[in-house]
Amino acid sequence: MTHVIAQGTFDILHPGHAHYLRDAASMGDxxxxxxxxxxxxxxxxxxxxxxxxxxxxxxxxAMVDDARVGHAEDIFVPIEDLDPDVIALGYDQQHDAAAIEEELARRGVDCEVRRASPRDARDDELLSSRAIADRICDERC
Known part of the structure; x- marks a missing residue:
């Protein structure tokens, strides 16, 4: 069984999050x-x-088997505990995959770091929590 970990803030869920998590789920079981x-x-x-x-x-x-809140001081602690096969980074997340791989190796965690595919906005779709919040303020505040 291939265990995948995805991570993020997920403040206001939107189609970009759904795409990222579907893509991450497709990387394993x-x-x-x-x-x-x-x-x-x-x-x-x-x-x-x-x-x-x-x-x-x-x-x-539906595509998520388990969700948890990250560690208070060390973002790698849950990864060490879960010992995944793959860490799926969001397409536009500001993470340095090489630095993550280096830290995982230093900690003895053997897993692959992969990027999710991009998702282009369709019609008037908003693909960021910030853009959704801005539109709410523009139209309702």
Whole structure:
């Protein structure tokens, strides 16, 4: 059985998230999603929704076998615990795959790091939580 891990913030679920997680699920037989803790999101604005709520929403998706909130101090701890075969990075996630592979090797975790495929927006579709929030503010605030 090939175990895949995907990770992300998943603040407001949108078609880009669904595409990423479907793609990640297709890389193996079991998909576990690690939802970033609010306090660990430093590369963009922190999520609006709570850790638990974001985890619950991701776990409700059909392609996801398990979802958990990430570790408070060390993002690699859940990966060490789960010992996956593949880590699926989102197409546009700002992660350095080579640096991740180096840290995994240093920790003795033998798994492949792969990128999900891109998904082009269709019609007037919004593929980022920030774009959805901006549109809500533009139209409702």
């Amino acid at each position: 079991r998909l576990t999603v690690i939802v970033a803790r609010r306090e660990n999101v430093t590369h963009k604005e922190p999520p609006v929704l709570s850790n638990r709520q974001r985890r619950d929403m991701v776990e409700a998706l």
